[in-house]
Amino acid sequence: MSSLIKEDLEKKLFRPDGQHLCEFIETEYSESSKEKHYLCAAVTKSREVQISVVKHSKLGLDDKYEKIKIWLLQDLKLIDGKDPDEDNAYFDMHLDKVYNLEAYSCASKYTFTRCLLSLNDKYYKNDLKIVNFDSTYIDDSNLPSNKGDCMFLVKLCLYAFNLLCLSLCPVSLI
Template sequence: MSSLVKEDLEKKLFYPLGQSLYEFIEVECTAQDRFYLCASVTKSEDVQISMVKHFRIGLDEKYEITEKWFLNDLEMIDGKEADADNPCFDMHFKNVYSWEAYSCASKYTFERTLNKLNEMYLKKDLKIVNFDFTYINDDFFWSSNNGDCIVLMRICFYASNLLCLSLCPVP
């Protein structure tokens, strides 16, 4: 489903603007509307972060950029809690914007994308706090498109270990 939304966003919004969409995540805003946080690159190689509203007119899907920022202006990304399954995070520009991603895995996917785009285009010191860096660092696991599955698998592995340890009798 997400690949169809990405394809639709690219075709109807980003390609006409001359941008390449790298990643998007759904974020909670209101119960009635859908919003996506998107990372794209312009023809002049500026990395842009956009808040996109998704709405329907009849049978037609429409998208509208409601706000946009440049990655160069991003001062810090705060994951709120590195040790918890928390989909909330803050992005510090001139103002602080708080987001709740659809899942913790999508929050990490978006952060990894911003980190990768920063390395590719800006090479600036991007301040990243309150994230588990095991899931952010770009090792051989993240080179594939199934990074979210790997994150989920690692979380499940750690959780099952904790469960097993809690069930073991203490001598």
């Protein structure tokens, strides 16, 4: 579902402005239950990274997206994850003022933060402070590389399946 939303956001809102949407998460930005809000990270043609809050509303069968707040990543001073020892989706972004946000899940909070760190390293190399996050899940090098693990598991499953098939086949002696 999220890949369809990302494709729709990119097609209707970001691509017409010449931007590439890198990551988005659903957030609680207001009390309105009729509208959804997304926190987005996008790269512009001039290679600036923008963080925006996008309001998503329905007009009949059509989806309408509107950027209601835009900041530059280079203006982000601090991301505060609130409590690294607790599974929560709350975080603060320190920009021109402190913005209190709630992600859809704790995992999406970490995903978005990793994306911002990666974009900062790629385009700005600023000292972006990250506090109150579990560093195990923030640093990409700490995350297990599952490509090799997946291939190992696939091979193991195929081997087990072959053994099962062979054990069920009747053996005929000539």
